[in-house]
Amino acid sequence: MTRLGYGEQIRRWRVEKYKEKDSLNNALSSAITVMNARSSYATVITAGSKAEGLTCYYESDRDELFVLEVILCVETGISLHTIPDGIEVYRMDTCAYSGHCRLLLERQTRKHYDVIHNALCDNGHGEILLSSSLFLDEMSAYFPTDSSVVNHERAGPSLPISAGREFHTDIVFALRCHCPSILQRWASRPRHWPSPVLVQKVVSLGANVTAVGFKESEYKHMEWRIGFNTGESELVNNLNETQAKVYVMLKMIVKDVLRPSKKEITSYVMKNIVLWQAERNPQNKFYAQSLLHWLHDGLRALRTAIVTKQLSYYMIPERNLMAASGLTYRQQSHWVEVITDMMAEGPRVILGLPKIRRAIVASPEPMLWYSMKRMELEMLELEHTNRLVPCLENGVLDKSDPILKEIRRRKREVLMEIKLRMIEEGYVVNGLTDILDQMLK
Incomplete structure (x- = not known):
């Protein structure tokens, strides 16, 4: 398992590098919004297997959570006076199927976003609800397209995209959720694990809601699913x-x-x-x-x-x-x-x-050699991805950056070593890009 890329060293490395990537991207986004005198719209969080460090670079889709910072969903009993005026507030109606809720508009801000406003519905009883289905329609239309990006059919709350042959991302838009009673019920269970310190950390990470209802619900187009992505990643990482x-x-x-x-x-x-x-x-x-x-x-x-x-x-x-x-x-x-x-x-x-x-029947020495090269390549690729962010200025990449150049030099050197060994062993070898794709799957 370790030689296949599931050992503790590479697992911990991946976790830290994806956290670093999120931090760099969100810092860049905040800097741009400050310069443009606009409020920050969303925080991007890597979720799923990538955040858990349990898949290789190209092994599975990337899950990215876009958490809108302009809205807060709260349980019944939470005082609005504790919430800053610039935040739009929705009350959670948890009468829906367990783990789901409907969102009733409690307080609207003077400045609101069209993608939110256009998803509001009157329920016929004087209450305004935020429709999960309409919200997703609005976000799909709003989501920018690029000639290098292919948009795929929606899957639940996810808007899947792909770039190139191997780069697939599931994008999920979420709203922040303050639900202390749900988290306290979880925290108070008798258990062997996690430790009290980790339990409190998970509670502090809070929750979110995503735009998907219970499949068999008559009102699924109005329902939202309660989730704990960052907390669950923390649990798996421990x-x-x-x-x-x-x-x-x-x-x-x-x-x-x-x-x-x-x-x-x-x-x-x-x-x-x-x-x-x-x-x-x-x-x-x-x-x-x-x-x-x-x-x-x-x-x-x-x-x-x-x-x-x-x-x-x-x-x-x-x-x-x-x-x-x-x-x-x-x-x-x-x-x-x-x-x-x-x-x-x-x-x-x-x-x-x-x-x-395949790993068991492979010859031990070649298997170990390829495993070490694969690990180095993935570390270089993660470092390369993160280094691109500070090297971007006004959308233009500074290719003269010495660290970026050194990462690329070493990556090419490792790929050439692999190519030469494959030729010596009688394999049909394609270009270096193909070798990289196959090594990091």
């Missing part, structure tokens, strides 16, 4: 090495073995299974030699979730992550049989995962 590798392997099983066609089961389900494992069991039980035990335990939990169509959301247990999953009886029967067979295989279960199987 899993130990064994727990993180169980999470990665469960995701591999879903992607490479079960292969759902319409996201009937997602990696998010796997994340919640691992978080429940961590909370309910003493940390000293998660060590290297116990990895297969916990993998089997995770498979057992997944099998139960498929059979019962029930898995509680870690942050709001009343929300069922398997509700409206679209699972058919045929899929249930097939996947239960597949998982049961995998569990019966014992340690050989890992040989059913193509990526791990």
Whole structure:
């Protein structure tokens, strides 16, 4: 697992570099808005597997959360006097399906944005609601297009885009949410993990709402989903090495073995299974030699979730992550049989995962060499991405920057070393860009 890019060193490196990228981009955005005498509109946060450091550079889509800073959603009982006048406030009506809410306009600011104003609706009872469906329509139309960027069909609250052959990003617009009662219910649960200090940090990171309702709700076009992206990333980043590798392997099983066609089961389900494992069991039980035990335990939990169509959301247990999953009886029967067979295989279960199987059968020395080169390339690529931000001025890149030049020089040098070795080993070799893409998948 370490040689495939899931070791602690590269995992921690990725986490820090994506945090650094967000900080640089948001600082640049703030500087631009200050110069233009405008208020900051959104804070960009890397979320999902990239924020958790558990995927290689091109291995999966990037999830980016655009949190609008001009709006705050609050629970009933929160005094408006505690909220600055320049913030538009919506009251959360949590009578919707668990983990979802409707947003009632409580206080509008004199200066408001058209994308928000155009999504407001009268519910016929003298109340103004913010429609999640209209909001997403407005953001889709507002979102800038570029000749180098391809916009794809909406997926839930996400506006997917791609640039080039390997660069795919799921953009989700979110509103800040102040829901202390929900977070306190989570924080007060008896648990083995996380520690009290980490619990309070997660609480301090707060929540957000995204523009997607419950699939089977009559009012889904008006509903918003409550989420805790930054808090969940913090929790995953504090899993130990064994727990993180169980999470990665469960995701591999879903992607490479079960292969759902319409996201009937997602990696998010796997994340919640691992978080429940961590909370309910003493940390000293998660060590290297116990990895297969916990993998089997995770498979057992997944099998139960498929059979019962029930898995509680870690942050709001009343929300069922398997509700409206679209699972058919045929899929249930097939996947239960597949998982049961995998569990019966014992340690050989890992040989059913193509990526791990190839690493096991590969010759140790070449595998280690390519692993080290892959790690260096990814570190260089992350450094290169972050260095681009301070080298931009008025949209023009300063290519003379010595650090940027040195990163590019070393990256080309490493790619040439890989190319020469591949030629020596009899492989058909394409250009350096193709080699980079393949190494960082």
